[in-house]
Amino acid sequence: MPKIEVHEKLFHKFLGKKLNHTELIDVLEAAKAELDEVNKEDGILKIELNDTNRPDLWSTLGLARQLKVYLGGKPSQFDFYSTPEAQKEVDDRVIFVDMGLQHIRPFIAAFVAEGPAIDEALLIDLIQSQEKLCGNYGSKRKTIAMGIYRSEKLEYPIHYIAADPLSTKFIPLGLEKECNLNEILTLHPKGMEYAYIVKEYKKYPFLKDNKGDVLSFPPIINSAKIGAVEVGDSKVFVELTGTDMYTLVLAASIAACDFADAGFKIKPVKVCYPYETPLGSEIITPFYFQKPIMLDIQEANKLLGETLSPAEAAKYIEKMGNKVTVEKEKITLFPPVYRNDFMHPVDIVEEIMMGRGIASFTPVMAEDFTMGRLTEEEEFSRKVRDIMIGLGFQEMIYNYLGSKRDFIEKMKMVEDSIIEIANPMTESYEMVRNSIIPNLLASEAISGNAVYPHLIFEAGKVVLKAKDENYGSKTKNYLSFLFSDREADFNDISAKVSALFYYLCKDYTLQDVDDPRFIKGRCATVFYRDKSVGVMGEVHPDILENWGIGMPCTTAEIDLDQIMK
Amino acid sequence: MEAVETIIKTLHPLEIKVLLHVETGKKLNAEILMQELSFNLGQCNQVFSWLSMKELLAELERFTIISYEITEMGEEYYKQGTPEERIVTLLEKEKKLTLPDAAKYLNIDNKDVGSTFGLLSKEGMLAMNEDKAIYIADKTKDQRLKHLRALLDLLHEKKSVPDTELTPALQKLAASLSKKRGSGSSICKQLERDKVVYILTTQGEAVKKALQTKGVTGQEIGVLTAEVLKSGEWKQRGFRSYNINTPPVRVLLGRKNPYVEFLDKLKDKLISLGFEEYDGPLVETEFWNCDALFMPQFHSARDIHDVYYIKQPQYAKTIAEPYLSQVSHAHENGWQTGSRGWGYSFDKQFTKKLILRSQGTVLSAKALVNAKIPGKYFGVVRCFRYDKVDATHLADFYQTEGIVLGKNVNLKTLLGLLKMFAEQVAGAKDVKYVPGYFPFTEPSVEVHIKHPELGWFELGGAGIFRPEVTLPLGIDVPVLAWGLGIDRMALMSLGLKDIRDLFQADIEQVRLRRRS
Structure with a gap:
C-alpha cells in the first residue's frame, strides 16, 4: 500500500481549510487513509493510502480534492478532457506513433500544462505523484511510465518511435556524456533498475521532437536537455507511455487533474496510431472513457441493511465527489475523470457507506442459527x-x-x-x-x-x-x-x-x-x-x-x- | 523464642545430636565427635558447617596441622626396599661396580642410581675409586638408610602421621622428601589441615534447652516408609519436623505448548459463537489463492516476490468446472455478475500454477462451493509469505479468517459480527469501524479496538464478498468475509515481543513459558 508525504501547508491551501491532526485522522477515513507520522519540523505528514484502486488519492492535490468535497467544499470542475462525443482543439500538439512499437510499448498519452511558476513544494509533490503512479499503480513503470519536460523547447509534431539500441544516442539526465540506449541500460542507475522492461526487445521506445531533439528513452530516463524540470518553470509537457490503454489514459487524467487543481491550464495533445487501439487510432488526451454505472436503490439498501431513499443515497454519493442522476429507484453515477474503480454497482454502495459515515450504521447481530464445530x-x-x-x-x-x-x-x-x-x-x-x-x-x-x-x-x-x-x-x-x-x-x-x-x-x-x-x-x-x-x-x-x-x-x-x- | 522454634525445624538429626551432647563452655572438635558420638569425619565437617552457619556454634580457635601420608611409591619402597638399601645390599655382594653396571643390575635409571650414590657418598657411606667403581667406604655411616626405613615403617603402619609425632630428624627428612618432588615421585606427601575448636553460642544454648524441653532427641522418624508403617515404630517415635520453606525440586511435566493453547482457545471461542471450522491443503493454486477472489492476474500483489511457487510439479492437473470458466469470465467481462470485469485475457495456465497459500481467504473461497445457507465458517490456518523474517514477520504464520452466509446479512450485521469479535475474542469494550480496502470485498471495513492492555489497534478487516467472487462459485446470497489479526494478542498473552518466539524450538524456553 502506497505511503505519501504530504506538505501540510500545500495540503491546507488546496483543502481550503485548516485541520488539526485529530480532525485530520477522522477525515482521512473518507479516503481510506491513515495518518502514519507527523514531522512537525518541516511540516510533512506521512499518510498511508489503503485503496490500491484509487491512484488519484496518491498525491497532496488528489487527497485534498477528495476531502475538500467531503468536508462540504466545492468540487473541482474539469473541462480539459475530450470524450468520445466531443473532441478538444489541439492546434499543432500531435504525437505520431511508430508501427514498430505495437508489440513493445504500444500506448502514449500526453498533455501540456501552463500556469504559475512551479515552486519547490509543488515540484516535490509532482515528482512524488509521478513515482507513485508509475511505481505502484504502474507496476514499477512496466505498465505506466511518465515524463515531464519544458514545453517551450519542443517543436511539434513529436515522434514516438521504436529505436535501434546501438545507433540511437543522447545525453541522459544524470550523466554528462552521450550514451547509446544499450549503454544507458548498463551504466545509468535508472537504466539498471528498469532494464527488465525493455531488454528482451530488439528495438527500444524512444521519444523525440520534430527537430530531432530527444525527449526521453521511455520508460527509462529523460534527456538532460529538455527533460529536466526545475523550480520556476511554468510551461511543461507531460507524457505517459504504457502497455494498457485504459490504465494509461486514467493515469494521464490523474496527472492533468493535479496540475489543473494547482492552477495550471491543461492543453490537450492528439496521438495518432498506425494501428487500432481500444480507444481508436486517434485519441486526444486527457480523455474521458469512463461509462456511467447504475444502481438500484433496493440493492443498495439490501447490502447496507437500511431503507434509504434514492435522493438520500445520491446525496451521500455526491459527497464523495461523484456526479449522479436519480430516476425513480435508479441512481446513475458518472465517474469523475480521475477514477476508474466503479466495476460493479456494489462499488457505489460503498460510496454511500462512506458518504453517510460508517458510524451512522448500527451494528446488529445476525439472527440465523448455525452450529459451531471443529473439523x-x-x-x-x-x-x-x-x-x-x-x-x-x-x-x-x-x-x-x-x-x-x-x-x-x-x-x-x-x-x-x-x-x-x-x-x-x-x-x-x-x-x-x-x-x-x-x-x-x-x-x-x-x-x-x-x-x-x-x-x-x-x-x-x-x-x-x-x-x-x-x-x-x-x-x-x-x-x-x-x-x-x-x-x-x-x-x-x-x-x-x-x-x-x-x-x-x-x-x-x-x-x-x-x-x-x-x-x-x-x-x-x-x-x-x-x-x-x-x-x-x-x-x-x-x-x-x-x-x-x-x-x-x-x-x-x-x-x-x-x-x- | 519464635526464632528458636524456626531454627529447630531446620535442624538435621546430626545437629540435634551434637547440640544435645555438647556442654556449655566445653570445647568441641572433630576428634571429640568421632570418639563420643561415633561420627565419621565427613559428618563432623557437615555438622560443624551447618551449626556455625546457623550461629549455634562459634569458632574458638583454629590452627594448622601438618601431616604426612604414604604414597604408592612409598608402599613399593616399603616392600622392595629403598634404592639406597638396594645399592648397599648389592655392593655388599659385588664389592665394586660402576654406576651403569649397578643401574643395569638393579633395573633403575642411571640418573637415579647416580643421585642415590651422591646422597650416600655425601654421608661418607659410599665412595668411588679411580676406575669409577663405587664401593662401601664406611658401613657405619648409615644414618640416611636408617631414617628412611624408620619413616617408611611409620607411614606404612599409620597411613597418615602428624608432623608432631615425628622425631626432629624424621621431620626434616619427611619435609625434604615431600617438598622436593611432586607426590607421584616421592614416598610421602605433605597435607595441611585446619583444626578448629568450637564452642556453643548463647543462641545454641537456647536451642539446646528448647530441644530438651520439647523432648526432641534426633531419633525422630525422617522419611515415612512402608517398613516404618508395617513395624508400627511410628507409634513410639515422633516425626522430625521439616522446613516447609526448603526450595522444592523442579518437576518436568507434560504440557501443552502455550501458543497452541492460545490458538485452541481461539478456536473454541469461535465454535461457541456458532462457527464451523474449515481446513485445506498448504499447497494451493493461483486459482483459489487469488483468481477466485477476483484479484486480477496482473495485480501488483501477485508478483513473483509475493508468493512462493512450487518447483515440481509447477501446475495442478485441473481446476474444477464450472468454477474455472465462470471465474475466468468474471475476470474478463464480469460474466453474469453485473460487473464489467477487469477487461483482460484470463490466463488459464497461470491459474493452475501451484503455490504455498498466502492467505486464509483461499479456504473461504473454497468453502463457498459447498457452503450451507445460512452458514458460518472459520479457519485458523498456516499461510506463507515472501517476507524477510524478523521480529514482526515470519515466512509461515497463522491467519484467522472466516465467512458468514445468509439471505439477510448486510453491512449492519457485518458490524455486529465485528463487534462480537471485539468483545468476545479480544475482550474490548471500545470499538471503532473505518472504511477499508480489500480486493475481494465491497464495501470493506476495518475494525479498531481499544484493547485493555495494548491500547488502540486494528483487530481485523472484513467486508461483503464482491458478487464477482460469490456468483461464479455458485452462491447467490450475500457473504460476509472477515479476518482477525491475533498475533499481537498472542504475543501479549505469552509475554513475548518477537513473533519468531511463537515458534520457539528451544526446549527450556518452551518449558518455562506461561500464558497469562
Missing part, C-alpha cells in the same frame, strides 16, 4: 495431544518451512522427496517439511543444556509428494514425538507408541525396516489395518552427529489422518 481432524488431533501430554511430553510448535540442509542432508533423505520452493527468499526457507522429525532434532540440537530427559512432540501438518493427486502433493496431519536421555532406547519409544494406541483404542503391528535415519534392527514401520502409518526407532548416531546432538534420541512419527479412520 474431525482437529478433534482427533486434540485427543492425541491430550494422550501425549499425559505421557509426559512437552508440546512444541514449529515453522513448516526449512532448509535443504536440515530436511535432506542432515536426515540422509532423497533429494526429490520433498516439496521445494521455486523462488525461495533465503536457503533457510526453501522447502515444506514432509516430516516433523527434523524439527524435533533441531530442538535437541539447541537444547543440550535443558534438564534431561527430554520428551517433546508436535501434532502438525506436513506435505508429501503424491503424483496421482491433482496438486502433485498431499497435506497430512502428523504426530511426531521424541525421547532423549542418557540411555534412551527402542523400548522407551515402543512403550510410548503402545500406550498411545491403547488409549486411542487402535491396534497396530510392527515390522522391521531399513531406514537410514535409524539404527538397523532398532526401528520399525508401524502398521494399522495393513497400511503403513508410521515409523519409530533409535535415531542413528550418524544423524545425531549431523545435528551435533550428544545424547541418544528415540523418535516416532504417525500419520494421524490414516489412523483416524
